[in-house]
Amino acid sequence: MEGNWGSVVSAGHFSCVIQEGSTAEATTDQLESGLASLHRSHYPAEDTTVSWRIVPQGWMFTEGRQSSSSIVACVTSHETTVDERERYMRDVCDLWRRPPDALTTKSS
Amino acid sequence: MPLYRTLIKPGLLDLDQRKAFANDVVDVHCDVTGAPRSFVHVLYAEDDDGHLDEGQVALVFGTIRNGRTGEQKAEIASRLTTALAGHAEVDPATVTAVSIDIDASRTMEGGMLLPEPGSAEEAAWKAIGEAS
Numbered sequence: 001m002e003g004n005w006g007s008v009v010s011a012g013h014f015s016c017v018i019q020e021g022s023t024a025e026a027t028t029d030q031l032e033s034g035l036a037s038l039h040r041s042h043y044p045a046e047d048t049t050v051s052w053r054i055v056p057q058g059w060m061f062t063e064g065r066q067s068s069s070s071i072v073a074c075v076t077s078h079e080t081t082v083d084e085r086e087r088y089m090r091d092v093c094d095l096w097r098r099p100p101d102a103l104t105t106k107s108s
Numbered sequence: 109m110p111l112y113r114t115l116i117k118p119g120l121l122d123l124d125q126r127k128a129f130a131n132d133v134v135d136v137h138c139d140v141t142g143a144p145r146s147f148v149h150v151l152y153a154e155d156d157d158g159h160l161d162e163g164q165v166a167l168v169f170g171t172i173r174n175g176r177t178g179e180q181k182a183e184i185a186s187r188l189t190t191a192l193a194g195h196a197e198v199d200p201a202t203v204t205a206v207s208i209d210i211d212a213s214r215t216m217e218g219g220m221l222l223p224e225p226g227s228a229e230e231a232a233w234k235a236i237g238e239a240s
Contacts, residue, residue, distance in 0.1 A: 017151065055151065058123045058126065058127075059126070059151070059152045059153070060149065060150065060151045060152070061126070061127065061130035061131075061149070061150045062146070062147075062148065062149050062150075063134055063145045063146045063147075063148060064127070064130050064131035064133075064134045064145075064148075067149060069149060071111065071149070071151075082213045082221075085213060085214060085221075086213075086216070086221050089215075089216035089221070090216065090219060092216075093216060093218070093219045094219075097219075
């Protein structure tokens with residue numbers, strides 16, 4: 001246990017639900033890098049893992065119509081304040097809104 | 109948010125039935141809570157791994173904002189159970205609908221933190237949802 005001190009002490013986990021054929025599906029590698037960077041920028045001592053669920057057409061609906069939404073849920077290993085969460089979630093929304101080219105540039 | 113995850117027995121609902129029930133979820137949730145329709149999500153999955161109980165053919169699991177009354181939640185559950193059973197033509201006793209509450213401040217949609225039900229910020233949020 002002592003050997004782990006000073007390294008990663010805890011972790012966050014993202015569960016992402018995205019639509020088949022979406023830009024998000026085409027850029028999961030870049031989004032995953034972006035999520036890891038984002039999490040580190042907020043919580044430098046924490047590592048992250050990401051899981052993806054790709055939903056086929058006809059299996060998710062928003063307002064009763066075929067959905068184009070992504071759902072990103074993040075579990076952190078500590079308590080957060082409302083302000084912290086708001087900044088964090090806004091960064092996630094911004095990451096999703098970046099054009100694919102910008103994502104590629106960002107992660108390379 | 110709300111998100112209604114719907115786990116069904118494989119083959120229970122075809123595309124038209126899934127679409128119809130998704131519309132029912134929007135109608136029921138918005139009728140009972142007054143939430144904007146554009147924020148209601150329904151996600152389906154077939155129970156390939158046998159998570160449903162024996163005799164159960166569908167489980168509707170809603171994640172909704174904290175602050176709804178017990179009566180509202182019971183009405184949503186009852187109406188969704190009836191609706192899904194109707195579309196699938198199964199006994200309503202084989203369908204379960206439940207929900208869990210989540211603090212609004214733990215969810216952001218479209219770059220906006222969700223307001224608590226009944227708060228002053230909710231009116232602005234509803235206007236955005238209705239305009240989108």
